[in-house]
Amino acid sequence: MLIGAQTGSAGEAVALALRTRPHTRFFGTATAGLSTGNEVVTLGGGWRMAVTAGIAIDALGRLHRGAIHPDVDTGEDDPAPAVNEWLGGD
Helix, strand or coil: CCCCCCCCHHHHHHHHHHCCCCCCCEECCCCCCCCCCCEEEEEEEHCEEEEEEEEEECCCCCCCCCCCCCCCCCCCCCCCCHHHHCCCCC
């Protein structure tokens, strides 16, 4: 799976769902690290505040906070060669 700074919220939930599956490998850079369970609370004077109300849990029941880091950190480089090598391509 390709991940990076643009992978956030629901994308991170998908990554967590796949992370515990066999033969799954992440390539790229760390994800955005955004919580997916936010709730908007209305305050006095019409102000509103978003509060994190949920934390992601993977398939093994482990809480997850912050960014997901790749198995193969390709930095800003194109991850395709690393992915192709892992898949056994030329």
